[in-house]
Every structure is written in structure tokens, then in C-alpha cells.
Amino acid sequence: GAGVSQSPSNKVTEKGKDVELRCDPISGHTALYWYRQSLGQGLEFLIYFQGNSAPDKSGLPSDRFSAERTGGSVSTLTIQRTQQEDSAVYLCASSFRRVGSGNTIYFGEGSWLTVV
Amino acid sequence: AQSVSQHNHHVILSEAASLELGCNYSYGGTVNLFWYVQYPGQHLQLLLKYFSGDPLVKGIKGFEAEFIKSKFSFNLRKPSVQWSDTAEYFCAVNLNRDDKIIFGKGTRLHILP
Numbered sequence: 731g732a733g734v735s736q737s738p739s740n741k742v743t744e745k746g747k748d749v750e751l752r753c754d755p756i757s758g759h760t761a762l763y764w765y766r767q768s769l770g771q772g773l774e775f776l777i778y779f780q781g782n783s784a785p786d787k788s789g790l791p792s793d794r795f796s797a798e799r800t801g802g803s804v805s806t807l808t809i810q811r812t813q814q815e816d817s818a819v820y821l822c823a824s825s826f827r828r829v830g831s832g833n834t835i836y837f838g839e840g841s842w843l844t845v846v
Numbered sequence: 847a848q849s850v851s852q853h854n855h856h857v858i859l860s861e862a863a864s865l866e867l868g869c870n871y872s873y874g875g876t877v878n879l880f881w882y883v884q885y886p887g888q889h890l891q892l893l894l895k896y897f898s899g900d901p902l903v904k905g906i907k908g909f910e911a912e913f914i915k916s917k918f919s920f921n922l923r924k925p926s927v928q929w930s931d932t933a934e935y936f937c938a939v940n941l942n943r944d945d946k947i948i949f950g951k952g953t954r955l956h957i958l959p
Contacts, residue, residue: 761945
């Protein structure tokens with residue numbers, strides 16, 4: 731597709747269940763980011779993938795959160811044993827190669843997660 | 847740690863008023879700077895960016911921002927706002943040697959018709 735695609739767009743889950751959120755970056759983009767957007771908290775960096783390099787996981791809030799990227803393209807963010815404080819919009823973004831080289835990151839529509 | 851501060855959390859203006867949204871960052875090295883906008887019900891999109899060169903950057907929809915290195919600032923401006931500028935605005939910084947982009951908490955702008 732032309733843009734970053736995320737699924738599901740909305741997810742309601744019960745506390746304690748695991749959830750998987752999927753991101754399809756723009757074709758040809760080597761960099762992929764996950765952010766979390768909560769009301770009043772702005773965008774919180776979670777994890778960053780660049781090509782085949784080891785991901786930067788420094789933003790993951792706990793060991794319940796993990797992400798993988800298969801084949802350098804699609805990424806899945808997994809939240810285990812969800813808690814109510816995990817409720818937020820999870821945003822995926824991608825860029826062509828390195829942002830530090832002048833490239834722009836493009837965001838998807840987000841996956842709205844509600845934990846009840 | 848690298849951080850971005852947006853001091854105005856919620857701004858309300860009338861149409862045709864001038865706008866300035868503050869953004870300060872906390873890193874002394876070479877940085878790349880961005881403003882993103884999120885219109886109601888839409889995804890984040892790039893408004894403008896600074897990588898090098900002229901510190902006065904012009905973006906879409908009449909917005910501009912000025913990078914003042916000595917003040918660690920990258921304030922967003924527009925001389926005359928429109929009702930359609932109602933949105934949330936995010937400032938972001940990227941260290942030139944890194945690819946992680948850190949965002950501020952955002953400023954909600956509400957324009958009265």
C-alpha cells in the first residue's frame with residue numbers, strides 16, 4: 731500500500747489477556763518505529779528497527795512488551811498479560827533508511843487498545 | 847537524557863490571530879528537528895523539519911519554525927491562523943548520530959471561528 735498500515739484499528743481486551751498489534755511499513759522502508767500515544771502524555775518511544783540490525787528496545791516499558799520484525803518488513807508488537815494502564819493508541823511509523831540522513835518518518839493510523 | 851518540552855499544553859485563539867508554539871530540547875549536540883500535526887481523527891503528518899542550512903524553515907499551510915541553537919529552541923509560528931488549524935501539534939528531535947526520534951507531549955490548538 732501507499733502508507734503505513736496497522737491492524738487492528740481498534741481492540742478491546744480483558745485484563746490479563748495477550749494482544750498482538752501488526753504493522754506493515756511503506757514498501758522499501760528499512761526503518762520501523764513503534765510509539766505509544768496516551769492522553770496528555772504525547773508520543774512515547776517504544777522500539778526501533780533498522781534493517782537487519784539489533785533493535786533499539788530502550789523504550790519498552792516492561793518485559794510484558796516485545797516486538798519483532800520478520801523479513802525486514804512486517805512488525806508485530808505483543809503485549810502480554812495486559813493491564814488497564816496499557817490502554818492507549820499504538821502508532822507505527824517507517825522511514826526510508828536513516829532519519830539522521832534527512833529522511834522523514836511516516837505514521838500509520840494507529841491501533842487503539844482498550845483494556846477492560 | 848534527551849527530552850523535548852512543549853510548554854503550552856492547550857492554546858485557544860481566534861481566527862486571524864498570530865500563533866507561536868514553544869519547543870525546547872535538552873541536547874547540546876547536532877540535532878534534527880521536526881513539527882508534526884495531528885488533525886482530529888487523522889494520523890500524524892509532517893508539518894516541517896530542520897536538518898541543516900537556513901534556521902528559518904517553512905512548512906506546509908503557511909507554518910514556519912525557527913531553530914535558535916543558543917536557546918535550544920524550535921518554535922512554530924503562523925502569522926494568521928484559520929479554523930482548520932485546530933489540531934494537536936508535536937515537536938520532535940532526533941540526534942544526528944542516532945535514529946530515535948523523541949517527541950514532546952503535544953500542544954492542543956483550538957481556533958475559534
